Amino acid sequence: MxxxxxxxxxxxxxxxxxxxxxxxxxxxxxxxxxxxxSEEDALAEAARCLSCRKPTCQAGCPVExxxxxxxxxxxEGKFAEASQKxxxxxxxxxxxxxxxxxxxxxxxxxxxxxxxEPLAIxxxxxxxxxxxxxxxxxxxxxxxxxxxSNKKVAVVGSGPGGLTCASDLARLGYAxxxxxxxxxxxxxxxxxxxxxxxxxxxxxSEVEYIKxxxxxxxxxxxxxxxxxxxxxxxxxxxxxxxxxxxAGFPMFxxxxxxxxxxxxxxxxxxxxxxxxxxxxxxxxxxxIARGKNVAVVGGGNVAIDSARVAMRLxxxxxxxVYRRSLEELPARAEEVHHAGDEGxxxxxxxxxxxxxxxxxxxxxxxxxxxxxLGEPDASGRRRPFEVVGSEFVLDVDTVIMAIGTxxxxxxxxxxxGLNLTDRGYIAAAEATGQTxxxxxxxxxxxxxxxxxxxxxxxxxxxxxxxxxxxxxxxxP
Amino acid sequence: MFSILKKEQLADGIYQYTVEAPDIARxxxxxxxxxxxxxxxxxxxxxTIADFDAAAGTVDIVFQxxxxxxxxxxxxxxxxxALLDLAGPLGRPSHIPVGKNVIxxxxxxxxxxxxxxxxxxxxxxxHVIGIIGCRTKDLMIMEDKLxxxxxxxxxxxxxxxxxxxxxxxEPLKETLEKRQDIDLVVAIGPGPMMKFCAxxxxxxxxxxxxxxxxxxVDGTGMCGACRIEVAGETKFACADGxxxxxxxxxxxxxxxxxxxxxxxxxxxxxxxxGGEACQCQK
Ligand SMILES: Cc1cc2nc3c(=O)[nH]c(=O)nc-3n(C[C@H](O)[C@H](O)[C@H](O)COP(=O)(O)OP(=O)(O)OC[C@H]3O[C@@H](n4cnc5c(N)ncnc54)[C@H](O)[C@@H]3O)c2cc1C
Ligand SMILES: Cc1cc2nc3c(=O)[nH]c(=O)nc-3n(C[C@H](O)[C@H](O)[C@H](O)COP(=O)(O)OP(=O)(O)OC[C@H]3O[C@@H](n4cnc5c(N)ncnc54)[C@H](O)[C@@H]3O)c2cc1C
Ligand code: FES
Numbered sequence: 138m139x140x141x142x143x144x145x146x147x148x149x150x151x152x153x154x155x156x157x158x159x160x161x162x163x164x165x166x167x168x169x170x171x172x173x174x175s176e177e178d179a180l181a182e183a184a185r186c187l188s189c190r191k192p193t194c195q196a197g198c199p200v201e202x203x204x205x206x207x208x209x210x211x212x213e214g215k216f217a218e219a220s221q222k223x224x225x226x227x228x229x230x231x232x233x234x235x236x237x238x239x240x241x242x243x244x245x246x247x248x249x250x251x252x253x254e255p256l257a258i259x260x261x262x263x264x265x266x267x268x269x270x271x272x273x274x275x276x277x278x279x280x281x282x283x284x285x286s287n288k289k290v291a292v293v294g295s296g297p298g299g300l301t302c303a304s305d306l307a308r309l310g311y312a313x314x315x316x317x318x319x320x321x322x323x324x325x326x327x328x329x330x331x332x333x334x335x336x337x338x339x340x341x342s343e344v345e346y347i348k349x350x351x352x353x354x355x356x357x358x359x360x361x362x363x364x365x366x367x368x369x370x371x372x373x374x375x376x377x378x379x380x381x382x383x384a385g386f387p388m389f390x391x392x393x394x395x396x397x398x399x400x401x402x403x404x405x406x407x408x409x410x411x412x413x414x415x416x417x418x419x420x421x422x423x424x425i426a427r428g429k430n431v432a433v434v435g436g437g438n439v440a441i442d443s444a445r446v447a448m449r450l451x452x453x454x455x456x457x458v459y460r461r462s463l464e465e466l467p468a469r470a471e472e473v474h475h476a477g478d479e480g481x482x483x484x485x486x487x488x489x490x491x492x493x494x495x496x497x498x499x500x501x502x503x504x505x506x507x508x509x510l511g512e513p514d515a516s517g518r519r520r521p522f523e524v525v526g527s528e529f530v531l532d533v534d535t536v537i538m539a540i541g542t543x544x545x546x547x548x549x550x551x552x553x554g555l556n557l558t559d560r561g562y563i564a565a566a567e568a569t570g571q572t573x574x575x576x577x578x579x580x581x582x583x584x585x586x587x588x589x590x591x592x593x594x595x596x597x598x599x600x601x602x603x604x605x606x607x608x609x610x611x612x613p
Numbered sequence: 614m615f616s617i618l619k620k621e622q623l624a625d626g627i628y629q630y631t632v633e634a635p636d637i638a639r640x641x642x643x644x645x646x647x648x649x650x651x652x653x654x655x656x657x658x659x660x661t662i663a664d665f666d667a668a669a670g671t672v673d674i675v676f677q678x679x680x681x682x683x684x685x686x687x688x689x690x691x692x693x694x695a696l697l698d699l700a701g702p703l704g705r706p707s708h709i710p711v712g713k714n715v716i717x718x719x720x721x722x723x724x725x726x727x728x729x730x731x732x733x734x735x736x737x738x739x740h741v742i743g744i745i746g747c748r749t750k751d752l753m754i755m756e757d758k759l760x761x762x763x764x765x766x767x768x769x770x771x772x773x774x775x776x777x778x779x780x781x782x783e784p785l786k787e788t789l790e791k792r793q794d795i796d797l798v799v800a801i802g803p804g805p806m807m808k809f810c811a812x813x814x815x816x817x818x819x820x821x822x823x824x825x826x827x828x829x830v831d832g833t834g835m836c837g838a839c840r841i842e843v844a845g846e847t848k849f850a851c852a853d854g855x856x857x858x859x860x861x862x863x864x865x866x867x868x869x870x871x872x873x874x875x876x877x878x879x880x881x882x883x884x885x886x887g888g889e890a891c892q893c894q895k
Contacts (some may be wrong), residue, residue, distance in 0.1 A: 253834040290644065311858060317833070318833050319700075320699065334760070335726045357700040358700075359649070359700055359833055362640065362645075362702055362703060363636055363640050364638065364640070385834075386834055387835070387836065389840075389847065390838070396840055396870065396871070398738065398869065398870060401837075402837040404835055404836045405836035405837055408830055409830065413656070414654070418877065418880075418881070419880055419881050419884040420654065422654055422681060422682060422806045422881055423657075423830075424874045424878070424880075424881065443688030472764065474678070497869075497872070498866075498869035498870070498873075545833065547833050547834060578622070
């Protein structure tokens with residue numbers, strides 16, 4: 138490194154920091170943590186882009202957003218155009234700019250990142266999407282490339298997988314109906330990811346955009362109960378079905394005391410808080426336990442989100458109880474960092490063995506045992522084992538289990554002939570989403586197990602392509 | 614939006630609504646329930662489908678006013694109005710045997726959900742004995758409707774103001790003593806009543822099905838709010854039930870879990886009474 142570089146980091150070296158709410162303040166409110174770039178920030182950050190002749194960022198994106206092109210537009214100050222450019226491949230840029238693990242994807246491939254900090258592609262994506270929404274107003278540019286549209290497609294589940302598939306098919310000219318079990322479209326984007334990471338108004342406006350493309354959304358429609366998958370085709374005139382129902386079936390540890398009042402699955406806790414807006418109770422009707430001392434069991438992003446919500450509901454102490462060490466913690470480093478700043482206490486190398494209750498059936502403590510790490514297991518992570526005699530009780534009144542989810546068996550059970558994997562996920566070809574039933578496709582978490590927003594969107598895109606191919610085939 | 618076509622007060626604090634929901638009406642089977650939401654700020658509450666008519670495209674719900682949502686529904690939502698959300702049919706349908714001898718028991722507002730089950734039982738060629746009971750005459754509902762689908766029919770009140778002065782468990786016990794050919798008992802009502810029915814049938818070894826009213830959020834198996842111990846295992850009432858083997862349900866746990874939000878429920882009601890927040894459609 139030259140002397141100059143050492144003394145004052147050139148703009149090339151470090152990225153524009155993301156303006157954030159102060160940790161003390163934000164730990165008690167539900168407003169967005171990351172405030173977003175200003176125009177000046179965006180221009181300065183985009184100027185860092187090397188405009189590589191052979192860019193390697195785009196390949197890191199599961200939906201191949203045209204990153205070099207959109208960043209070039211940002212450089213020219215054409216923010217709305219940059220957003221439009223992204224939307225050619227990604228209908229949800231304001232969402233992805235906020236929640237994608239860019240450090241593992243596009244930014245991981247950024248050439249600048251080899252020597253300095255990679256370009257803040259996610260922050261730029263967020264900026265242009267927000268800019269377009271707020272300043273330029275929505276310009277609908279449905280690209281109806283071909284009138285295919287006497288054909289109808291049903292999409293089951295309105296998470297990122299379903300929304301993406303629906304919007305791609307609508308653009309191709311198909312009549313698309315999106316069936317959603319809950320009263321609000323968006324999947325995990327509305328019921329799981331908290332307001333302070335992804336404001337629900339943003340999801341709403343992305344959904345409005347997709348409606349603007351002509352997609353009909355039917356909420357309160359639980360497929361498998363209201364209509365069967367096959368009946369959608371045989372009785373309701375759909376020519377193909379795409380299933381993107383997510384992996385929303387919560388797991389518990391099967392330890393004593395799990396049914397005490399004050400024990401939640403992360404799904405329930407987050408659904409009450411986000412979808413039902415229980416943090417605004419009694420203005421909103423749905424209640425939630427506002428624990429004084431809260432233990433969250435698990436170490437993924439879902440656990441971190443739950444812990445940060447519990448803090449915002451007014452807890453004095455929020456503990457993250459995880460049985461391995463910080464190194465193995467699967468949550469994004471950025472979120473772990475945010476959580477730490479907000480006062481979440483990490484109880485690493487501890488495993489719950491029992492939830493204790495009082496006479497009225499409320500949680501009064503979490504009995505844990507200390508763990509040590511041994512040899513690496515099949516996943517390459519060091520296997521934790523219990524330290525004999527190390528039991529202790531954590532003084533808590535609320536316990537949130539964030540130890541993962543599985544496939545909801547509803548659609549599988551209700552659809553004879555639809556092959557499942559031995560873990561209960563829908564068996565579907567990765568490249569096409571084709572299932573064992575003709576005309577039925579699947580993708581997203583219901584096929585892969587819990588993954589990411591962008592992976593589900595990628596699956597939705599691939600399925601839209603193969604549904605189009607399937608429907609264009611001449612058939613007897 | 615789901616239009617309310619008809620509203621009827623059946624008894625003190627108990628109402629029946631007929632709601633336009635053609636797709637639910639077509640798919641519904643006895644034993645299933647719906648989840649409704651009144652307005653943007655509303656809670657999702659589960660109610661059993663008390664009747665459904667595929668040809669007319671309607672479902673009926675019968676509910677008792679017990680808290681904020683049910684009170685607001687009864688006070689502010691009339692025929693001509695509409696419910697914001699209605700999701701269903703949810704849960705597993707009742708298992709309907711063929712050609713058996715069956716006792717169906719309804720207690721309190723639990724009389725309503727028993728009707729479609731009794732009707733389906735009768736349609737499948739079962740011999741149906743109906744027993745319904747409530748605290749007092751003013752709370753009795755749907756007597757004629759239920760009687761019309763039962764081969765034998767007994768009414769009780771706790772205070773003797775109508776029908777026989779007894780708890781439903783008394784005629785239940787007598788019938789089981791008199792007849793050894795009863796194959797199945799279905800009991801729906803408040804937790805304690807279902808528990809006592811199960812206790813009554815246990816010595817006779819007669820299979821007893823109960824329908825659990827656990828607190829729910831989504832009603833599709835996504836959250837686990839509705840979990841309940843059955844035969845030592847945790848089940849999700851909305852997805853695995855709502856009907857379970859009454860001899861295996863942990864009723865104490867059910868009662869405990871139903872008390873999970875008493876303070877908030879009181880607060881919600883106070884807030885509703887005190888504030889101008891009523892989103893009244895009137
Ligand atoms: C708390 C939390 C935080 C997360 N944070 C991140 C993050 O920061 N970044 C990231 O990339 N990923 C994150 N994820 C993971 C990501 O959200 C998921 O991988 C992604 O949403 C999967 O999309 P999907 O379309 O497959 O399903 P989902 O988003 O799960 O949507 C499925 C939809 O289908 C509906 N449905 C289910 N069954 C039926 C039925 N029978 N009929 C009709 N509709 C049905 C559901 O109600 C739901 O709306 C997070 C997940 C959680 C739970
Ligand atoms: C599958 C099922 C079927 C049901 N069928 C009927 C029916 O046909 N008729 C009827 O009158 N009632 C029925 N219930 C009970 C009904 O859902 C509750 O009475 C209603 O939710 C009360 O709401 P509230 O806001 O008026 O009262 P709250 O003040 O919220 O609560 C009053 C009581 O209702 C119970 N309760 C509260 N919230 C819920 C919830 N989300 N889910 C379930 N119970 C809750 C509480 O234990 C409390 O004791 C059923 C419940 C279930 C789970
Ligand atoms: S109500 Fe959510 S799983 Fe049953």
